[in-house]
Amino acid sequence: MAATYINGHQESVLRSHKWRTAENSAAYLLPHIKPGMRILDVGCGPGTISIDFATRVPQGHVIGLENSPEVLVEARATAAKGGVANIEFVVLQHISDPVGALREMKRATKPGGLVATREGDFNSMTWFPENDALVEWRELHMRVGRALGGEPNAGRRLVSWAIQAGFARKDITASSTSYCYSDPEDRAWWSVMWQDRILGSSFPERVLDGGHATQADLERMAQAWRKWGEQEDGWFAFLHGEVLCRV
Template sequence: MLDGDVPGDAGFVLPLLRPGMRVLDVGCGLGAVTLGFGTAVHPVQVLGVDPEPERLVKAGGVVRRRGISTVDFAAGAALRLPVAEAAFDVVFAHALIERTKDPAELLAELLRVLRPGGTLALSTSDWSRAKLRPRTANVDAALRGYFQLLRARGEDPFAGRRVAEHVERAGFREVRARSRHRPGLEYRVLAERVESGLAEALRAPGGPDPQLASAARSAWSWARGGGGEFSQCWTELVAVRAP
């Protein structure tokens, strides 16, 4: 099973694709979006890059079994992409800016590999506008602790609010962004993931952080409560590298 969802994660990119284009999917994971791009418009050549080679072995196996010649994969880090300068017409990344300590450094690398006049497309989450029902005091407390964990790792849970600003500063032009809510994890699965992350943090050397301990108790209660609804807010951005 490939991860990713082309209509959900990257549907806004499909109208940008034209025959003959070269497309780069940065942080492609198991390659579902990469494969979707490569079969959406013919012929479009698509390269998926991910830092975990074992994911790419699985993705490459799917491509070979289906006999798809327009899709390839390469191992590499987003900050040091294994591709030449100005090599792609479209560069896409889903859920990448929010996991990057230095967005300016990442965007400089994406600018490097994009041809003049080419298009950057980003899908970036914004937890500040996520919708959860019910949203109880325990949910809020647990999420505050979870966001504290993300920031400690250099991530930005609210990156979707600022991604357009980062892209403009990086030198891109014609920046257009819109926000859209899409179903995310199941409500209870999200609660369990938050609980697990906080519990793991409390086992780290140095003793438990009182704020995280309180958040973990709230997450425990949330995960054992009833069901609910969750939809994540995504900022879908399109910009152009200046000619």
């Protein structure tokens, strides 16, 4: 069964994806990367993390997989601009079977290698000051994500999925990290990005076509993000689950 990415790949979405680096989004994996490794980055998006990996494996090679050919055009351009040659990007159909995906990664990894994954946990999103419209937005996002075949709270399920995929519990190391947005610049960037996603990505189309909310609801949620971003005492955190699975 194919799953549809809830937000699409419009500029408002790629704005946050391109912000991600190996340091801020894969720190749990970096100590395990060796110069001669071959790395498969599944769901690489615009490739910023994949390219970071490639710079750390100068005698190795990185393949970035993504289901959007348009995004990979930008990924290839970014790699070329940075002079990173030991990387290639190919298209993979997005799937809604995470256990099957982990099982296939396990099969494709040579003995002694690692399968690593990091996923957000949407219900862990928390903020101050409290705002009922943001609670409504979080619940809407999760509802639409599940209707499209995804699991918004994937972060908390990674250990369970890895076990179901055939990894022994003793071979799984679990951890978590979080993003925090509170400084004025961070608040402005995060809040404007979500305003734009709510009104200008694929999200509103998925919401309206599925009858999950109205345009007026979306406008109200975007306004709530705008208000949060303007508040000096604004604070937001987002937890991510991580697993390192030894093959």
